[in-house]
Amino acid sequence: MKKIISSIVGILLCFSGFGQHSTKILSDTTFDHGSNIVFPTLTSQLIDNLDLLGHVWGFLKYHHPNISQGHYNWDYELFRMLPEYLQITDNQKRDTYLVKWIQQYGKIRTNNVIIPVDSDAFLKPDLTWINQERLSPKLYKSLMNVYQHRNQSIQFYVAYNFYGAKNAKFLHENAYSNMSYPDAGFRLLAVYRYWNMVQYYFPYKYLMEMDWNDVLKEVIPIMLNASDAKEYFFAIKRMVAKCNDSHGFVFQNKNVNVSNHIKDVPFRVRFLNKDTLVVLRYFNPEKFVDSYPQIGDIITQIDGRPVSEIVDSLVPYYAASNYNTLLRDIAYNIMRGDKDNVTITFITSKKSSTSTIQRYPTTDLNYDNYFDDKGTNYQVLTDSVGYVYMRNLTKEYLTVLFDTLRHTKAAIFDARDGNSLGAFELSQYLADDVNPIFKVTEPSFKNPGEFIYSAPIYLKAGKEIYNKKIVVLINEYVQSEGETAVMELLACTNCCVMGSCSAGANGNISKLELPGGIQTMFSGIGIYFPDGRNTQRIGIIPDIYVCPTVNGLREGRDEVLEKALELLNNE
Helix, strand or coil: CHHHHHHHHHHHHHHHHHHHHHHHHHCCCCCCCCCCCCCCCCCHHHHHHHHHHHHHHHHHHHHCHHHHCCCCCHHHHHHHHHHHHCCCCCHHHHHHHHHHHHHCCCCCCCCCCCCCCCCCCCECCCCCCCCCCCCCHHHHHHHHHHHHCCCCCCCCCEEECCCCCCCEEECCCCCCCCCCCCCHHHHHHHHHHHHHHHHHHCCCHHHCCCCHHHHHHHHHHHHHCCCCHHHHHHHHHHHHHCCCCCCCCEECCCCCCCCCCCEECCEEEEEEECCEEEEEEECCHHHCCCCCCCCCCEEEEECCEEHHHHHHHHHHHCCCCCHHHHHHHHHHHCCCECCCEEEEEEECCCCEEEEEEECEEHHHCCHHHCCCCCCCCEEECHHHEEEEECCCCCHHHHHHHHHHHCCCCEEEEECCCCCCCCCCCCHHHHCCCCCEEEEEEEECCCCCCCEEECCCEECCCCCCCCCCEEEEEECCCCCCHHHHHHHHHHHHCCEEEEECCCCCCCCCEEEEEECCCEEEEEECCEEECCCCCECCCCCCCCCEECCCCHHHHHCCCCHHHHHHHHHHHCC
């Protein structure tokens, strides 16, 4: 008890100190209305210099004791040094300037005991950019001195999310929401802030298609050349997309709508593959017109552009874990726009047709009907097979549900439209043994960039369990907590997974604020099967692949459900 009280007091004292630092930072108002930074022509030398500065700025933010503890407004310190730094044209002068810049933030205590990176850490800090071939001896020595005596106490800019898993919670990051279109200095700040958050606190960096160290140099000119609020917003989307993480959401300032997603058609579409965009469901059926496409019709062109061409143009802007999830997210937006109408060409069972479809403000459409709710939480299908629609299922119905399922010979858990239950709520009815569900990697704030396995997460065995055959239906709409729920089912019972791969984005979300009132996110912890297999980017792989077909949709059939029933009835 004494230990707990002592820890709480320590935390309170730390935050009390932060209060003093916050006051100091808030009193620094020099650049509240703009950085006033004017960038010269972006030569290759300048881009190299800005790339190095981005690495150094973020490294100091999370390592230097006097900076990482909040003694300076680190955003504004960037703007103070940039005018002179931008004039440097050779590497020697650049490195000399950076050494002097680091020195001005005071001496570093050298008598503190540093906890080293765990030799068994799942991920270790990436400091490959601090190399003697790239940097002058003095700059290399200066950076290594910071690292060898880095801050390992409470951080000003980051802390554990105290609710649930220990993903990073970013603190004291001014969103500068008064800026609809931040100036060039603030746009560079957006790049540096986001890139370094990912550099040190994203658990899946090693799974990216592109080396993260190369991303900074690519994104800097895109961001600096953004000519208005819309281009700035989409530059951020391009940067976030480099993470290949379907948790990489980007939300714009509510006062500035630049995404062109303000109007939509009354039907839902889905890609069966890149070249097959089908009408899946009318979520506002009262708005159907005879000239509109029917369910199962294939859309080939939108406003005269081939669908495949549109997909190719949108790929750089979507943070998707894999290609199927990319198509899922594009499908959600592809019919949207700011115009009142959209003209589409589509193929029916007999011919090709063209129709002009009315768009409606998204606030006038019934997205609660976007998914087919199956009309139930659960029911008993033919041949005594139970059916559970997990999107509608809540814990209040669990006791009644399993009382019903006890009289069935098998059950189908349909997770294809998502899951409304929290983790572990099913296990009390399904687990016949204490089994591991998954294991987690969590970030270290003592060694930014280090991720360490926590203890595996276990199920507790229930008293009265349902131990009959279960088939779980999944597809690319199963993401995050939905994927965790499927992993829970796999750990519980005699379970088979059917359908197509899940989204491949799992782990509690960390939120990031960027200049212009833009909020972004990424997966903040790593989630793995007990044997170490990834779910990120791969998803949960079904035991039996079954996908809808155009003919099946036109006939009103659920081919995946049919296959599950066939499997269970033949056993």
